[in-house]
Amino acid sequence: MDSLLIKGGVPLHGDVQISGAKNAVLPIMAATLLTAERCVIRNVPDLSDVKFMGRILESLGCTVKFEGDTLTVQAHRIKGHGDYDLIRKMRGSICILGPLLGRLRKADVSQPGGCVIGTRPIDLHLKGLRALGAKIVIEEGYVRAKAPRLTGTEIFLGGRSGPTVLGTANVMSAAVLAEGVTIIESAACEPEVSDLAHFLNSMGAKIQGAGSPTVTITGVKELHGAEHEVIPDRIEAATFAIAAAMTNGEITINGARPEHLNAVIDKLREAGVKLERRGPALVVKRGGVLKPVDVTTLPYAGFPTDVQAQMMALMCLTPGISIITERIFESRFGHVAELGRLGADISIEGPSAIVKGGKRLSGAPVMASDLRASAALVIAGLTAKGTTQVNRIYHLDRGYEKIDAKLKQLGGRIERIKET
Numbered sequence: 001m002d003s004l005l006i007k008g009g010v011p012l013h014g015d016v017q018i019s020g021a022k023n024a025v026l027p028i029m030a031a032t033l034l035t036a037e038r039c040v041i042r043n044v045p046d047l048s049d050v051k052f053m054g055r056i057l058e059s060l061g062c063t064v065k066f067e068g069d070t071l072t073v074q075a076h077r078i079k080g081h082g083d084y085d086l087i088r089k090m091r092g093s094i095c096i097l098g099p100l101l102g103r104l105r106k107a108d109v110s111q112p113g114g115c116v117i118g119t120r121p122i123d124l125h126l127k128g129l130r131a132l133g134a135k136i137v138i139e140e141g142y143v144r145a146k147a148p149r150l151t152g153t154e155i156f157l158g159g160r161s162g163p164t165v166l167g168t169a170n171v172m173s174a175a176v177l178a179e180g181v182t183i184i185e186s187a188a189c190e191p192e193v194s195d196l197a198h199f200l201n202s203m204g205a206k207i208q209g210a211g212s213p214t215v216t217i218t219g220v221k222e223l224h225g226a227e228h229e230v231i232p233d234r235i236e237a238a239t240f241a242i243a244a245a246m247t248n249g250e251i252t253i254n255g256a257r258p259e260h261l262n263a264v265i266d267k268l269r270e271a272g273v274k275l276e277r278r279g280p281a282l283v284v285k286r287g288g289v290l291k292p293v294d295v296t297t298l299p300y301a302g303f304p305t306d307v308q309a310q311m312m313a314l315m316c317l318t319p320g321i322s323i324i325t326e327r328i329f330e331s332r333f334g335h336v337a338e339l340g341r342l343g344a345d346i347s348i349e350g351p352s353a354i355v356k357g358g359k360r361l362s363g364a365p366v367m368a369s370d371l372r373a374s375a376a377l378v379i380a381g382l383t384a385k386g387t388t389q390v391n392r393i394y395h396l397d398r399g400y401e402k403i404d405a406k407l408k409q410l411g412g413r414i415e416r417i418k419e420t
């Protein structure tokens with residue numbers, strides 16, 4: 001497996017371009033299953049998760065073509081039974097369930113397991129689809145869903161930790177072809193859900209209110225092909241902003257869409273980082289002495305769980321005590337032990353990490369446990385004394401397009417070591 005070798009201590013400077021959002025493009029790709037006509041998706045990031053979703057669509061019978069950052073999918077004749085082993089490998093592939101059910105009125109999709117960040121149940125997805133009229137059983141590791149008819153209804157999708165992003169995507173994608181009106185209450189408000197709704201509407205769906213907790217979907221008989229440009233990746237933008245602050249540099253993040261980053265910008269300002277909005281770009285520099293902050297992850301528009309690990313890396317450098325509380329995923333602290341290898345002083349108490357920051361980190365070999373943990377280790381390595389080797393970086397390649405090349409362009413001393 002490839003690893004990254006990082007020599008810390010160089011401030012990042014220059015411009016970086018943000019790629020299309022992973023968590024927007026995956027449900028959008030799945031939604032192409034809703035029509036037999038051709039769909040063209042632009043600003044598609046070159047990520048292993050995206051390629052993987054392409055393979056899943058192919059296994060269902062779609063024609064899939066990647067050309068640069070443009071993806072064309074035609075789901076002319078498809079089947080509703082997915083390849084067990086293929087689908088099981090990527091948790092995000094659960095978002096094919098709603099589109100398959102909408103189009104074919106049946107779907108067999110491998111049940112996703114938990115992962116290092118938590119148990120990741122799908123009860124809310126199933127609750128929503130059952131409310132639309134689907135009969136669903138879990139059998140032989142599959143979620144088997146059938147719905148001779150899908151009928152619009154009122155569905156409450158709030159769970160223990162708030163709304164569900166992919167659950168909202170699944171219910172929305174099935175309801176667009178249901179009879180009558182569906183109202184989702186406590187829908188996820190993430191920009192990725194709004195982006196999916198824009199795509200579905202350009203296919204002929206009638207969705208109102210996406211991006212708010214109440215989404216109203218008036219079912220239509222069929223959808224047609226469409227073209228769509230994916231929104232920029234707000235988590236990638238936040239990661240670069242924190243990297244600039246950590247290395248005491250100054251960077252311009254092009255295509256950052258600061259309006260999707262309000263909670264992150266607010267916390268970084270509280271921590272003493274200078275951020276200036278320039279249209280769709282964000283200019284970030286350290287500004288002065290960093291201040292400790294307390295952060296709690298919440299559903300959008302709160303502070304994103306997908307930026308928790310990177311924020312913790314920043315707090316490791318910040319003199320004083322910061323408390324970072326994770327409210328979305330129960331075990332998303334895989335980075336704590338690895339940041340500890342770099343010399344960070346972090347202890348866990350229930351859902352909170354107590355970070356005693358202010359010491360310079362020192363490089364060491366570390367192992368990433370998940371995507372955002374990997375990102376945190378990379379940006380920590382950029383400031384650490386000496387060399388940090390981040391192993392198992394396939395996680396990073398799942399969700400950050402060419403992160404090593406982008407950091408290098410900003411002056412970071414980072415090399416990819418290919419496994420021989």
Ligand code: EPU
Binds near residue numbers: 118305
């Ligand atoms: N939950 C339930 N029941 C469900 C579904 C979710 O209890 O049926 C709980 C989860 O266990 C969690 C909370 O609800 O406690 C929120 O989970 P959600 O369903 O919103 O997560 P997801 O849709 O599976 C997406 C992103 C994640 C991101 C979360 C939260 C994709 C492909 N994944 O997951 O992204 O952390 O929303 O914003 O969109 C990442 O990119 O690194 C990543 C993990």
